Amino acid sequence: MDVKLPEGLEAFLAAAGWGDAVIEPLAGDASFRRYFRLRLGEQSAMLMDAPPPTEDPAPFLRAAKWLDANGLRAPRILAEDAPRGLVLLEDFGEVRVREYLDQWPADEAEVYRAAIDALVELRRLPPGPFLDYSLAEYQREAKLFVDWYCSARGLDVDAASYSAAWEEVLSPMLPRQRPGVVVLRDYHAENIMLLGSLGDQGLLDFQDALVGHPAYDLVSLLQDARRDVAPELEAQMLDYYLSKTGAGADFTADYARLGAQRNAKIVGIFVRLWKRDGKPRYLDYIPRVWALLERDLAHPALAPVARWFDANVPAGLREAGGGSWQP
Template sequence: MDLTIPPGTEAFLNKAGWVGATIEPLPGDASFRRYFRIRRSSGTAMLMHAPPPNEDPQPFIRSAKWLESYGMRAPIILAEQADDGFVLLEDFGEVRMREYLDAWPQDEEEVYRYAIDALLKLRGLPPGPFTGYTLAEYQREARLFIDWFIPARALYVDSRSWTNAWEEALSPLLGRQRPGVTVLRDYHAENVMLIGGLEKQGLLDFQDALVGHPAYDLVSLLQDARRDVSPELEAKMLDYYLDHIGASGTPAGEDFLADYARLGAQRNAKIVGIFVRLWKRDRKPRYLDYIPRVWSLLERDLAHPALAPVAAWFDANIPADVRATLGGTFEA
């Protein structure tokens, strides 16, 4: 863990009224952002350092303020100096959904219901002031699989038919994501904080929010790259969501489940590419350990008829032995 304090930190904290506070570095994530817990006798805060040019804190600030304005539990912005990458935030504490469930697995179903309640509330809000999730963006993300996973396994594939397969698979959902909902895009058990009771859940890591399909964040939560969610729990939570939007057992519900599978496959293919990129480009090999889980989720999604064009591409381009040994050695 990098223990260095970024230049200008103390001056920013002093200006924000936190003179003499202690600065405690925290473990990093998959980005160039760094986090610090700021302590003083009267309380704590979180400092995010997201310095340009690799990061830009403005999208986080904009998203946090929008979410908070509609009663969503994003951290309150206490101070900001965006040009230098500094944002001082409300401290949600140290209890993430993932670690809580590791300790109290008997509460799993209840905790997930509350996490889905947040998505149901988000669904009821007007779309936020964010860019729309277009087919071009879905394709750009899916391309990460081709750009990073394929060369890492020294494979040769038909990349043009990859694009065509995704266009055929994803096009049916585009009309159903209008007018759209705010999509946080990385909504999972490591980005949900429990801040006093299972129902009081704080949101993190929403700086890449777009306006898109309501199934996207649901599949991000229930097909978690970093935590096992059983198929039984996934099915229960999907039923819970569909019951609350009045779509259970209806054609609209079947369309939603098909779109859920489409977005699950797209997201999981993207994540495989990102995790390889984190290893190859950013020297973070620990993310390779998650790939077998993500691949298993991808295979489940590909079994849905809505993914037939993409499933056919995998059958034609990724050998069975490669698909069976995703925890194996990658080419240097």
């Protein structure tokens, strides 16, 4: 693990009153950000190192402050030096939903209902100070599948018809994401912390927030790339969300649209993490994500994209859950 401390850290911590803290490096994520836990007597805090130019903490700070101001449980900002990429945060502890449910699976429904309650609250709030989740952004993300997965497989695919298929699928949905809700975009069991009870949950990794469709974060939660969520639980939680929000008849079709878009994007991202960033462990998640993608493609709303997959991605790769990899 890289234990080189960020430049300027000593002065930053001294100014924040944490100059005598013990610093413990933590395992990294899929980005170039690093995290450290600070201990000062009985107190603890988290340090985010998001160094420019590869990282920029400003979007995180903006989203954290908006969430906190609106009653949602983001880590409180204790100190910040955005030009250096340093942020001192409230420590949410070490109990992530993912590991908790690995140990206590009987609590799964209760934990997921609480996570959905946060999305229901987001739906009630006016859109925050974030950019719109535009068709161009959906297309950019979906194209990661072609750029990275298809390229890695040596597939000569029709990229123009891929984009056209997504436009046909997503365009009917766009009017239904107006005026929109704040979409955290990476809302899943590894980014939700338990803070003392199953219903007291903290949010992480929301720096890419946009204003978009309320189904997006629900898909992120229930079609989790890193954790198996049984189809029965997914259906139960989708029904719970619908009962709490009164979402209309088009919602489940939009849920499938965004599920397919998100899962195609994630397959591309996980291949990119291997090919570009030297992180082959993300390839292990692709069969799960691929299976979710196939389920979404079976929805009638995805027919144009499903036809593209039938014409461009060989059945042998699809049957193998995206194919085996030999990094």
